[in-house]
Amino acid sequence: MIGYDVLCIGSATIDRFLTVEQSLKSIKLGDKILVKSMEIHSGGSATNSAAVLSKLGLKVKILTKLGFDDDAMFIQKEFKKYHIKNLCKQLSQKHTDFSTIISSTFDKDRIIYNHKGASSELSSDDFKQSDLKAKWIYIGSLIDKSFQTSKHIVEYVAKKKIPLLFNPSLPVAKKGKNFLKPILDFTSILVLNKLEAQALLNTKNNNGVYLARALQHLGPKTVIITNGENKMFALNENKVYSLIPPKVPVVHTAGAGDAFTAGFLAGLIKKYSFEDALKLGQTQASSIIQHIGTKNKILTEKEAKTLMSRCKVHVI
16 A cells, blocks of 8 residues: 655755856955855755645655755754655764755855765665655766665666656756666656756757657657746657746845755645646745745745736646
């Protein structure tokens, strides 16, 4: 018997957000920069997606490896907040993943310094195979040993016919379609941004529909390509959908992709139409980018439906 809806596999990080008021381009080696504000939040593909799914009323578990440090304790407290259980049985000797995000109020842009530590060490010894019996498997960004472990997980997923959503990051997408073939062959839904799509396909083609069709030929039945504030494209079987995100005040874009993807998946699991699932995902992303922190102001289903109606997001 399957006791939960989604297992999210990926990274868990500590994100330190620093905001400066000068242009990032004006900063030189040796400069000492005054920071306007600093905030600390948890992040990472697995925790971000799991938090959104849980907030939308689904039963969620997570599989991510943490270090034996204070950052891991911070993240574990947030697991409890969102009613999420981590199935990983062991801690790593490496430090828990962390990022430092430096944002400029002048440039309206950012620089991200990312350290991959504990999350890269997930092994098959860290969990029981029976833990993988979810209605859906969601695989986010994984590298090194953890990526190899994810391929074994996908073999199990394929055998048990569990639907798989794959949401690779840019470093993973740059490995190319041949490297990712063991996962793409059994992917039900592939979600990535335009830059990641181009990297995976090793092309400079800028046409969203072309990219979606080329990616669908690699195995996924459904492909979604986001593009920031610009039009996104989705290909579900043979039908093309497009959506232009509503204009909202943008404070920070970190976590927007995870919020969209998890919101979309939640919509499908809750039997929304494909169009409304896209709207639900976009509504979550639009809320996240108005705040600092990848989990700051995740919407409940009731809040999301109200905002969907108010913003009048159109899918064509």
